[in-house]
Amino acid sequence: MADCRAEDCEEEKDKSSGRQGPERRLIIQSTSLNDPKLSKLKEVLIDWTNRTLKVEHIVVRSLEEDLYDGLVLHHLLRRLAGVQLQVDEIALSADAQVRKLEVILAALNETLEINEEKSKWSVKLIHSRDLLATLHILVAMARRFQPDLVLPANVSVEVIQCEVTKSGIKSDKQTELITSQSNSSEDLQRESNKECPIDELFKLEAHKIETVKKAILHFVNKNMSSLGLNVTDLEKQFADGVILLLLIGQLEGFFIPLYQFHLCPVGFPEMLHNVTLALDLLIDRGLPVQSVNPEDIVSQDISATVKLLYYLFKRHKNK
Known part of the structure; x- marks a missing residue:
């Protein structure tokens, strides 16, 4: 993840060919990657994932590198929601990984009662190791399946939104909220201390x-x-x-x-x-x-x- 470059948006333009509507991609600015709140959120989510999957001997060290192929998300969904899916345990090729992610994310969106069009993640984003989409999906799962998990409140990042339209490429800077103050993290912390x-x-x-x-x-x-x-x-x-x-x-x-x-x-x-x-x-x-x-x-x-x-x-x- 880095500042938005022309080649990043051009790549999105290539990927979007044949699809209707504009293609958008949020790219975290490099300055936000060093934010202590973001680092803490990543640490909490990695720890939670590893505790959840400890009995299955699955260890996550990097959110970007360890979730893109669907294996970890598949096991999380099975353990947290009891959802059994007929997918390959290990998908080696990129095509197999994409097909596996399609099944997993469809089941996850249904379980979370989230419309695919309104979700902040997609098969393409997860498979391309998009940190922002990966954070959003794990936060949503933690809130739903372990609401007593204390997440850092009010975590946000500066992003560049790249949008590919028929007339060309547009980009603008904005702030993307990952966890909000309504996250009730402080309330959960107080509750856990009771x-x-x-x-x-x-x-x-x-x-x-x-x-x-x-x-x-x-x-x-x-x-x-x-x-x-x-x-x-x-x-x-x-x-x-x-x-x-x-x-x-x-x-x-x-x-x-x-x-x-x-x-x-x-x-x-x-x-x-x-x-x-x-x-x-x-x-x-x-x-x-x-x-x-x-x-x-x-x-x-x-x-x-x-x-x-x-x-x-x-x-x-x-x-």
């Missing part, structure tokens, strides 16, 4: 704590009965992560392959692996459990265990 209701609960009388624990225990056993399992001790029976993983699978409607966790864990490291995997899965599904320490669960900390189960209970109690 004490969890379970933290408040453990400041109350013992009998009130027991009432909530019984409600959660009933919820757990109701959903585990089909597996022939019964939980009587929240602290001890969730410490090794096995029942927790099985419960997540039941509630979220997916099967966790047995090779991904220790079915009969021996020792602290294997138990910690199971619980960490469970927390990663819940974060991937948009549950705000980032503050829960897996070591606390393994160590049978009742407040940490109840907090974790509370978020599952809150999401699935009416199912």
Whole structure:
């Protein structure tokens, strides 16, 4: 991305041949690429993407270079929205990548309820490694699928809009907003800093704590009965992560392959692996459990265990 040049616009003119209407391209000015807010947004989005796809061993290092072929977007859409698409896992040729992106973006726009003509991304832009379009699409996905994710507010960049018309090439400078103050980032930050209701609960009388624990225990056993399992001790029976993983699978409607966790864990490291995997899965599904320490669960900390189960209970109690 750099200042608009004649050859950039000429390239857009070549690409637009045979299409109706003017062809537009927003090109970020080089001075905006060094904006600390933009750098922070990229960092947050990369971190969120990597946390979401951690269990699939997918690592994103560059938004421009790692999302253009559709693989990452395909996996994000599948994990965040449960959308299954019949596309090649890996598309090697440019034509195959474009065809894959067409299917993915059509499904994504439908899921986000965004009209293709009004979206700020396209197959062409994503495949050409357009940073601005890539940022817009990830911000839209984060807002929809993990609204508690705190994005830097009021991020904007200076762009040159190149427009190819029948009469020639026009360009003008403008400001493009990526996240706005209405993004509620500050509100989300305040919300994330608020004490969890379970933290408040453990400041109350013992009998009130027991009432909530019984409600959660009933919820757990109701959903585990089909597996022939019964939980009587929240602290001890969730410490090794096995029942927790099985419960997540039941509630979220997916099967966790047995090779991904220790079915009969021996020792602290294997138990910690199971619980960490469970927390990663819940974060991937948009549950705000980032503050829960897996070591606390393994160590049978009742407040940490109840907090974790509370978020599952809150999401699935009416199912």
